[in-house]
Amino acid sequence: MHNPKFSIITVCFNAEKTIERTLHSVASQSYRNAEYIVIDGASKDNTLKILQEYQEHITHLVSEPDNGLYYAMNKAIRLASGDYLCFLNAGDCLYSDTTLADIAESIPDNIELPDIIYGETAIVDINGNYQGMRRLHTPEQLTWKSFKNGMVVCHQAFFANRRLVEEYNTQYRFSADVDWCIRIMKKSKILFNTHLTLINYLNQGLTTENSWKSLKERFRIMTRHYGITSTVVHHIGFIFRTIFH
DSSP, X not given: OOOOOEEXXXXXXXXXXTHHHHHHHHHTOSOOSEEEEEEEOOOSSSHHHHHHHTGGGOSEEEEXXXXXXHHHHHHHHHHOOSSEEEEOOTTOEESSTTXXXXXXXXXXXXXXXXSEEEEEEEEEOTTOOEEEEOSSOOOSSOOGGGGGGSOOSOGGGEEEEGGGOOOOOTTOSSOHHHHHHHXXXXXXXXXXXXXXXXXXXXXXXXOHHHHHHHHHHHHHHHHHHHOHHHHHHHHHHHHHHHHHO
16 A cells, blocks of 8 residues: 655634534544644634644644744645645644545555545535535546636646645635646646545635625636636626626
């Protein structure tokens, strides 16, 4: 069986209500070839106190002011030493205690370690209760062109091989993860579908203001990678759904 090392990364700020569920999901993994990196933006609530209670399970803990989410993620990338990177926000969890072991076991022995490993995402509420599966369906075979139809693989369920990882483009404030995934997929040859549910994703939702900003930013990213005509065609339905919502 392949025995890849996983770098699990959590970036948080004032997350005392949700962070412990994430910490527990990482700490309880049966698969031990992993490191856990937590970047806290100098939280003002009890987040740091909770993090310190899990210190024995955290490889790198940094708590200091930063310039935002993607700056903090880049900080974590520089610390990561694993074969694969996985980003879990506060409130997100690995699907089960055996998720990392299940991923390793799912990779056939007769292939080299994939460039990208991906799977399904379950949606949970603030209390961790299951709400259903993610609306966008994970493609059987992922390519960089798959994101023309939206982010069909959740960022958290997208495990990127560290040798292909680049830093996030911090000119984007809301959707740099979309650009990051596309850039990595463009360089990838083996994109492996585990056919497993990998993540419980906390559906907190964005404010209307940030939703529109994110939509406009995502449109810029899609245009950059796929061209204006393709982007407009693939987003007409989404734009109308957003307007009427």
